Amino acid sequence: MRLALISISRGHGTLGRDATWDEFPNGRFGDSRSPAYGEIDGYGPSIKVSKNRALELWGTPEAVGDLKDIFIKYLEGSTDAIPWSDLGLSAETALIQEELIQLNYRGYLTLASQPATNATLSSDKIFGWGPAKGRLYQKAFAEMFIHRQQWETTLKPKLDHYGRRKFSYYAGDSSGSFETNLDPYSSSVVTWGVFPNSQVKQTTIIEEESFKAWRDEAFSIWSEWGKLFPRNTPANILLRQVHRDYCLVSIVHHDFKETDELWEMLLDQV
Numbered sequence: 001m002r003l004a005l006i007s008i009s010r011g012h013g014t015l016g017r018d019a020t021w022d023e024f025p026n027g028r029f030g031d032s033r034s035p036a037y038g039e040i041d042g043y044g045p046s047i048k049v050s051k052n053r054a055l056e057l058w059g060t061p062e063a064v065g066d067l068k069d070i071f072i073k074y075l076e077g078s079t080d081a082i083p084w085s086d087l088g089l090s091a092e093t094a095l096i097q098e099e100l101i102q103l104n105y106r107g108y109l110t111l112a113s114q115p116a117t118n119a120t121l122s123s124d125k126i127f128g129w130g131p132a133k134g135r136l137y138q139k140a141f142a143e144m145f146i147h148r149q150q151w152e153t154t155l156k157p158k159l160d161h162y163g164r165r166k167f168s169y170y171a172g173d174s175s176g177s178f179e180t181n182l183d184p185y186s187s188s189v190v191t192w193g194v195f196p197n198s199q200v201k202q203t204t205i206i207e208e209e210s211f212k213a214w215r216d217e218a219f220s221i222w223s224e225w226g227k228l229f230p231r232n233t234p235a236n237i238l239l240r241q242v243h244r245d246y247c248l249v250s251i252v253h254h255d256f257k258e259t260d261e262l263w264e265m266l267l268d269q270v
Contacts, residue, residue, distance in 0.1 A: 045220035047083040051228050057081055062234040064107065067242070071104045083225045084111055084218065091126045099263040108266065109145040111218070111248075114190070114204075116140040116259040122193060129203070134195035140253040140262040141190050141206065145218075148173065151247045158265065159251065167265070170211040170250045174219040174243050178212060185209070188252045206252055215248050222246075 047054055057079055058070050073079045075097060080088065093100070095115045103110055115138065120127045122134030129136070146155060151171060159167045164181040168188060172178040180186065187207035194200055226239035253262035 045217050045224060047221060047224050047228075048086040049081060054083070054225070054228055058083070060229065060235045062238055064238070064242075067109060067238075068104050068107070071109050072101055075101050075104065075110075083221050095126070096263060099267065102267055103142075103144065106267075107147060107150060108142075109246075110142060111145065112141070112143040114138055114141045116253065116256040116262070118257050118259070122195065130193045130201060131195045131198065134193050134198075136193045137191070137256055138204075139188070139190040139256045140259065141251070142262060142266065143248070143250045145242070145246045146249055148245055148247050151249060155249065155266075158268075162265070166254060167262070168252050168254065170206075170208060171247050172212065172215040173247045174222075176216070178208075178215070180208065182208075188254070190252055206250060211250055218248055219243055 049057065059066070061067050061070065070079070070082060074082045075089070075093070077089065080086070092115055093113070096113060100110050100113060117127050117136060117138045120136045122128050122130045122132060122136055124136070127136050127138070156169075156171070159169055160181065168180070168182050168186075170178070170180045170182075182188075185208055187205050189202045189205050191204035192200055192202045222239055222243040226236050226243065229235040229239070251262065251266075253265075255261060
């Protein structure tokens with residue numbers, strides 16, 4: 001799975017900038033109806049590194065503050081992996097780095113994100129992909145782990161206030177629960193390009209089926225991480241509690257012309 005604070009519209013490994021439409025959906029940010037749909041890296045539910053490397057990278061977290069520090073260090077570039085990804089950060093992440101750091105300080109443990117852009121040239125050094133003389137568009141997107149209470153009492157009411165035309169969401173937890181403000185089996189295109197003499201290319205899609213599959217895998221990684229520590233030690237207890245008490249939330253902001261609105265909403269304390 002390609003995630004963890006990298007821009008979801010940028011391909012890595014076999015999915016580089018020259019990837020075609022049917023190559024891009026090879027992971028959870030694609031159309032599950034595509035014949036190319038499936039895992040990108042083939043790892044399955046694992047923490048991506050050896051036990052010794054995991055302890056070297058992330059130490060022995062015993063409190064939520066320790067988890068925040070791990071995510072923030074990854075954003076700052078002082079560690080090169082988190083349990084959900086051993087990929088580096090995209091250049092796009094620098095555009096929203098401070099906002100992501102602030103979200104993690106507040107307990108929103110961010111996994112994937114992208115900034116919005118409107119009619120950017122396909123030759124752009126940060127956002128660019130596809131044929132020459134194209135125009136690129138992105139909706140801002142954020143995915144995070146958040147404590148269930150924080151989701152139910154703070155973030156969900158705020159999103160419901162704005163409505164799904166402004167912000168749509170998927171949310172679920174380790175029990176298999178799922179909720180959304182969209183119609184059943186919905187999907188949202190969040191990255192697309194318009195090119196001369198070509199149909200519109202839709203390279204990144206957020207959809208219900210792939211979110212549900214990723215929800216299960218993402219929570220299983222908390223369990224795999226917890227198994228590195230003896231049962232009932234502080235680290236093991238913490239990671240099992242997060243597995244039990246947190247939600248995974250995916251939010252799409254649909255007004256891509258308002259490039260800062262998603263981050264302002266998330267960071268608004270009111």
